[in-house]
Amino acid sequence: MARITLEHIRHAYSEKAKAAGDYALKEVHHEWEDGGAYALLGPSGCGKTTLLNIISGLLTPSDGRILFDGKDVTQLSTEERNIAQVFQFPVVYDTMTVFDNLAFPLRNRKVPEAEVEKRVNEILEMTDLAGMAKRRAQRLTADQKQKISLGRGLVRANVNAILFDEPLTVIDPHMKWVLRSQLKRLHRQSRFTMVYVTHDQTEALTFADKVVVMHDGQIVQIGTPAELFERPSHTFVGYFIGSPGMNIMPAAIDGATARVGDQSIVLSVAPALKGQGRIELGIRPEFIKLGREGMPVTINKVEDIGRQKIVRASFCGQPISIVLSEDDEIPADPKVAFEKQAIGIFADSWRVKNETAGREA
Amino acid sequence: MEKTWNNKAWFLVLPVLLLVAFSAVIPLMTVVNYSVQDTFGNNQFFWAGTDWFVEILTSPRFWDALWRNLIFSAVILAIEVPLGILIALNMPKHGLGVPVCLVLMALPLLIPWNVVGTIWQVFGRVDIGLLGYFLNSLGISYNYTQNPTHAWATVIVMDVWHWTSLVVLLCYAGLVSIPDAYYQAARIDGASRWSVFRYIQLPKMKRVLLIAVLLRFMDSFMIYTEPFVVTGGGPGNSTTFLSIDLVKMAIGQFDLGPAAAMSIIYFLIILLLSWVFYTVMTQSDAEQK
Numbered sequence: 003m004a005r006i007t008l009e010h011i012r013h014a015y016s017e018k019a020k021a022a023g024d025y026a027l028k029e030v031h032h033e034w035e036d037g038g039a040y041a042l043l044g045p046s047g048c049g050k051t052t053l054l055n056i057i058s059g060l061l062t063p064s065d066g067r068i069l070f071d072g073k074d075v076t077q078l079s080t081e082e083r084n085i086a087q088v089f090q091f092p093v094v095y096d097t098m099t100v101f102d103n104l105a106f107p108l109r110n111r112k113v114p115e116a117e118v119e120k121r122v123n124e125i126l127e128m129t130d131l132a133g134m135a136k137r138r139a140q141r142l143t144a145d146q147k148q149k150i151s152l153g154r155g156l157v158r159a160n161v162n163a164i165l166f167d168e169p170l171t172v173i174d175p176h177m178k179w180v181l182r183s184q185l186k187r188l189h190r191q192s193r194f195t196m197v198y199v200t201h202d203q204t205e206a207l208t209f210a211d212k213v214v215v216m217h218d219g220q221i222v223q224i225g226t227p228a229e230l231f232e233r234p235s236h237t238f239v240g241y242f243i244g245s246p247g248m249n250i251m252p253a254a255i256d257g258a259t260a261r262v263g264d265q266s267i268v269l270s271v272a273p274a275l276k277g278q279g280r281i282e283l284g285i286r287p288e289f290i291k292l293g294r295e296g297m298p299v300t301i302n303k304v305e306d307i308g309r310q311k312i313v314r315a316s317f318c319g320q321p322i323s324i325v326l327s328e329d330d331e332i333p334a335d336p337k338v339a340f341e342k343q344a345i346g347i348f349a350d351s352w353r354v355k356n357e358t359a360g361r362e363a
Numbered sequence: 364m365e366k367t368w369n370n371k372a373w374f375l376v377l378p379v380l381l382l383v384a385f386s387a388v389i390p391l392m393t394v395v396n397y398s399v400q401d402t403f404g405n406n407q408f409f410w411a412g413t414d415w416f417v418e419i420l421t422s423p424r425f426w427d428a429l430w431r432n433l434i435f436s437a438v439i440l441a442i443e444v445p446l447g448i449l450i451a452l453n454m455p456k457h458g459l460g461v462p463v464c465l466v467l468m469a470l471p472l473l474i475p476w477n478v479v480g481t482i483w484q485v486f487g488r489v490d491i492g493l494l495g496y497f498l499n500s501l502g503i504s505y506n507y508t509q510n511p512t513h514a515w516a517t518v519i520v521m522d523v524w525h526w527t528s529l530v531v532l533l534c535y536a537g538l539v540s541i542p543d544a545y546y547q548a549a550r551i552d553g554a555s556r557w558s559v560f561r562y563i564q565l566p567k568m569k570r571v572l573l574i575a576v577l578l579r580f581m582d583s584f585m586i587y588t589e590p591f592v593v594t595g596g597g598p599g600n601s602t603t604f605l606s607i608d609l610v611k612m613a614i615g616q617f618d619l620g621p622a623a624a625m626s627i628i629y630f631l632i633i634l635l636l637s638w639v640f641y642t643v644m645t646q647s648d649a650e651q652k
């Protein structure tokens with residue numbers, strides 16, 4: 003149990019890295035609160051695994067420091083950092099039984115055998131492996147191996163943190179749900195700091211108090227699920243979170259008016275631009291009203307997904323998505339209106355902060 | 364899918380069958396033929412039955428050579444397997460060191476047996492050889508042509524030099540197939556160096572080790588060229604292994620009958636021992652499942 007501080011961490015796998023593009027982690031400056039449950043969300047190759055390995059000490063960062071409760075641990079080994087980690091690809095010790103696999107991290111640390119027995123049995127129960135404790139791990143199925151892998155991460159008491167790297171990928175949906183609630187319960191009981199890497203936004207949003215979104219070697223936003231949805235601080239978060247993602251379109255700003263194509267959209271407040279380059283306007287599909295008033299759109303396709311309809315349309319030559327509830331009508335001459343409060347303005351992909359000042363007040 | 368039965372398929376295996384017949388079956392049958400007959404040349408043969416087999420199996424000369432072989436193979440395996448594993452474990456897995464090490468390791472394997480023998484024969488000579496001269500100047504009166512222990516040591520060192528690489532390369536192939544995640548997990552689990560070897564590396568090397576042990580056993584049990592070149596079986600009979608004895612008998616003394624009988628016994632021993640190794644090692648593998 004520890005507060006983990008990452009100070010200006012950068013990492014490149016090759017020693018000769020010069021340009022920003024050579025870095026797998028560009029610059030991560032962030033604090034994981036003691037006892038927090040975090041989800042680390044991001045696309046493939048954005049540096050999630052790299053970040054976890056740096057926290058656990060499997061990798062030493064090219065630049066920057068790591069502190070546990072304010073103490074510098076950058077040069078400490080994995081063993082000394084006392085961190086549990088569950089890997090993306092299940093690792094089992096083939097020649098050992100399931101029980102011995104789970105007991106391995108404890109026995110290596112000279113935990114008394116009675117305690118080992120007790121902890122391992124708890125984990126066997128939790129992961130639904132109790133029936134096969136005495137089996138060799140070699141011939142198990144992929145999802146059983148993944149459970150063992152997960153179990154070895156959970157078996158130790160008093161770790162500083164548990165890092166999960168997509169721990170449930172090959173487990174079937176029902177069991178996934180069960181295990182996730184178990185993890186959540188374990189977190190409430192133990193208050194270990196937990197970081198949970200996933201591709202899957204529902205998984206992230208249900209597990210975590212705070213979601214950390216990574217993109218291209220950087221943390222682009224940290225927030226509660228609601229914050230990520232309502233006020234994405236980067237266009238990437240806008241379209242990565244939510245389904246379908248945020249509509250992003252190039253725009254020009256003139257005072258408190260945004261111009262997209264030949265349409266003018268009145269904003270709630272004039273965004274404070276500092277002569278930045280590329281300006282974009284973002285609006286979530288849920289906050290676009292489709293009706294008889296507003297700006298003209300051309301509807302291309304309507305997807306019925308049960309309780310909702312997703313309308314794919316073109317607006318000033320830009321593809322946009324609109325979410326309607328199932329009994330909303332689609333008029334013959336469709337027009338759209340954007341909900342003023344829900345509009346975000348992005349300069350060079352980053353949200354222009356004070357344009358929502360009115361809303362926050 | 365329905366299977367088609369078609370006898371034409373035999374024609375496809377015919378070339379291989381012919382090859383095996385000419386290279387293995389026919390020579391073997393010839394040997395069997397010799398082993399049960401006596402001849403005084405001129406293509407005249409007399410039925411001898413099991414006489415030659417009895418003669419071989421009751422001769423102390425055969426048993427001495429067999430013991431020498433068994434001890435030699437045991438020593439070779441006891442040195443080359445652990446040494447090979449040790450070297451493989453310490454070879455680099457990334458970077459420029461990899462090709463360098465692989466080439467260095469492969470070098471001894473590329474040298475023909477008789478050349479290896481000649482190299483060591485010269486290397487160990489007291490008068491002109493670097494090793495012999497060096498050892499003698501250290502005050503060790505090393506002389507493989509006179510001292511049986513020295514002769515044995517020379518042949519063993521030579522074999523280790525020549526063949527440990529094979530074990531190294533096989534083990535290395537097993538080691539590099541282990542994904543990094545295993546080592547990372549072991550670090551997280553607090554595993555000691557020994558545990559990593561015992562639970563990760565050894566299980567992955569097991570299959571290739573089986574092959575290495577079999578190959579090294581069969582090869583060392585059939586050793587001929589190196590001791591023939593270096594010591595010629597001496598001093599005395601101290602390095603006369605079965606194969607050397609066999610050649611002496613067949614070509615030196617032209618005792619074709621006993622030599623043929625001995626060949627067959629020799630062949631059966633190798634077959635038997637290889638089978639024992641194989642079953643023991645695969646059995647222990649099966650138990651672990």
Ligand SMILES: Nc1ncnc2c1ncn2[C@@H]1O[C@H](COP(=O)(O)OP(=O)(O)OP(=O)(O)O)[C@@H](O)[C@H]1O
Pocket residue numbers: 015016026044045046047048049050051052053090
């Ligand atoms: N051992 C390595 N050597 C060199 N480059 C690496 C290595 N591991 C990762 N990378 C590179 O670093 C970048 C970040 O990789 P990382 O594995 O951290 O991504 P990730 O977010 O975990 O992706 P995924 O979701 O696919 O697991 C990628 O571009 C990857 O190609």
Ligand SMILES: [Mg+2]
Pocket residue numbers: 050051052090167
């Ligand atoms: Mg990863």
